[in-house]
Amino acid sequence: MFWENIELLQDARLHSVQSTFRQFQGFRSSDMGSIPGLSLLLLVASVSILTSPGVLGGKILVFPVDGSHWVNMDLMLQSLHARGHEVTVVRTTTSWYIKESAPHYSSISIKLPEAIGLEDQEFFSELLSKILSIKKEGPSLFAFVKFYWEMLGKLSGLHQQASMIVVEMFENKTLMQSIRDTQFDLVLLDPGLPVGVLVAHELKLPTVYNVRWVTSGEGHFVVAPSPTSYVPVSGHVASDKMTFVQRVKNSLFYVLNMGVDKFIVSPHYDRLVERYFGPDVNFYHLLQGADIWLMRIDFVLEFPRPTMPNIFYIGGFQCKPSKPLPAELEEFVQSSGEHGVILMSLGTLVKALPVEITSAIAAAFAQLPQKVIWRHVGETPKNLGNNTLLVKWMPQNDLLGHPKVRAFVAHGGTNGIYESMYHGVPIVGIPLLFDQHENILRLESRGAAKVVDTNTITHQNFLETLQEVLHNPSYRNNMQRLSELHRDTPKSPLETALFWIEFVMRHGGASHLRTESYKMPWYALHSVDVICVLLAIVLVLTAAVVGAIRFLCSRLCRRRKPKQE
CATH class of the missing domain: 3.40.50.2000 (Glycogen Phosphorylase B;)
Structure with missing residues (x-):
């Protein structure tokens, strides 16, 4: 139906264009010349009518x-x-x-x-x-x-x-x-x-x-x-x-x-x-x-x-170029100077980590010269430093595309992983549920992320992981390499x-x-029936050959016994 409607609309549009041209066929060339750019306008209008996408929807x-x-x-x-x-x-x-x-x-x-x-x-x-x-x-x-x-x-x-x-x-x-x-x-x-x-x-x-x-x-x-x-x-x-x-x-x-x-x-x-x-x-x-x-x-x-x-x-x-930040957020980001900004978000599924974990994270952030923007819902962590801004929501894609962002502390959800990769920002992973551990592993195996286990996270090991990702240029270089590969496609x-x-x-x-493989029974899909038939044929042939050899050997033995006597 969708395609039939398109054909009907295209025919109607073509008829409209032809009618428009017929209306102007009566003009002499001098008349056409007296209307500047009329021919060009007709051509543009015709193309616009034929290619306008608005009414072709399914x-x-x-x-x-x-x-x-x-x-x-x-x-x-x-x-x-x-x-x-x-x-x-x-x-x-x-x-x-x-x-x-x-x-x-x-x-x-x-x-x-x-x-x-x-x-x-x-x-x-x-x-x-x-x-x-x-x-x-x-x-x-x-x-x-x-x-x-x-x-x-x-x-x-x-x-x-x-x-x-x-x-x-x-x-x-x-x-x-x-x-x-x-x-x-x-x-x-x-x-x-x-x-x-x-x-x-x-x-x-x-x-x-x-x-x-x-x-x-x-x-x-x-x-x-x-x-x-x-x-x-x-x-x-x-x-x-x-x-x-x-x-x-x-x-x-x-x-x-x-x-x-x-x-x-x-x-x-x-x-x-x-x-x-x-x-x-x-x-x-x-x-x-x-x-x-x-x-x-x-x-x-x-x-x-x-x-x-x-x-x-x-x-x-879902990834796209970043847009300008709201004025207050941009001011906070710019205040980071040459040290830059760290982002943290653990997605939308889990409201908040236990307070002992968030307090360890906050204490590590407080020891860094970077500014921190942390999407956090729940009890305010202890040991929160002056460099850390807690927000209930943040424009994640726009922040990841900001040149002052140095690292992204993330849970490893697919949306955040791809947005970070798109903008070339290395990740400190805190995987929580489902496929998040697997996603972080894939980035870690490519040298673009480092993982911290939520079960063993402390203020010290989290700080050391952050510093390694921030100061070892290989993490950013590897992520930017992935970004180049990800963007290098004929169409988005x-x-x-x-x-x-x-x-x-x-x-x-x-x-x-x-x-049509999904309609096949499992034994046919995996050729179990074929393997069984081939094995049966091999067994029959083997049995036949063995039987023939044994028969010939017995005949030979019978012939030799009278001669020996």
Whole structure:
């Protein structure tokens, strides 16, 4: 529909241009000459009419994930709206970040019996507190198993709550008919909570993923070959150069992740698929069958790995040149003189670290000649120096692009990592949760960051780490090298994302880029049946050869016995 509308509009515009020229065909050349630049104006007007992007937009139904995932999804939606597309966001009434109304999208608000766990800001703070408590008390198998079991319960509950979005939508016949009548061209979704996958299947619409994570971990593992010999699995903090022991751990993490997905997460969606689509439809096949995967990574940061033709890389698409700072903040930055400024932010998920940790950090900052801008929410740290400014919010991208910024103390979230890399600012990492440890490891392996363990952080070791990153030029040089590589592309990551979203709308999908491997049974996909048949043939041939040799030997023995007698 999107492409048909474009063709109709282009035909209408061409007809308009032709009519305009016919109106001027009656002019003699002398008349044309009496109107300065008329020919040029006609040409410019014609091109403008034919190429104006404003009314060529499609209709996009969006299923985002709340929290930090929404920050980059929202930037993509703003760009789509600016290109003339009509965006509708499906959200819950208890959503944390996703507002009901915005200038660049309309929304469908779903009321759930219970809020999704990702929409509870206290959840992440409690999670971090438990992790730090377990580490502080020392290694205990019982404590770890208890904690892990509790986390599996929360994970199951989170997806159970999210799956109710599908139930609320499908059972609301009026809503579904309204959505059908809108005639959307595309479903854009974050498959971290894959409810949009089922809705897209019901509406028979092509899908594009804005993705890093799926239900079983990192997105590549469900759509691309992922050898565990050199591709680190989600949750395993390792590089692509693994020892034998690390490869064993990597394989165990892979089995664990797939087990959690199969027995903890997927059953909630499997029940919905059976309920609404019948036994012949497989949820995992629906998840794997997206037309385009817009992967929020860049191989400048990631370790090389196999990929697929329908995966396109948009890591850092939210990055952009810095804008001038507010006057008061600029004055504070300039007051740092030649020493410069250190930034600190631990993202949006965790409200604050325990006060004993923040006080150790504050004491280290107080001993530095640099000024410090610290995004901090919660109890004011003890030992806070006069050089440190606490703020509840800061324009992070604009500050990272300021020439006086010397280092960034960060938790290792993807958005902050790419913004820091884009602007060439080295990182002191304090990873807290999820993939943050892996992100910092990737930068550390490239010599652009140094990590501090939250469990062992003290005023002294944090100070020493800061001084090393500040005074050893290799950290800044390595990060600036990564910045050069990241920026050296034919088109920006955001432009890449917008192109492929519009590509799918123009062509009604991109099935020619998608392999059919996900529809194959596991034994066929991994050629287990072929290997078994070949082994059977080899065994039969071996048995036949051995049998023939034994038969010939026995015949020869029988002939020799009479001669010896």
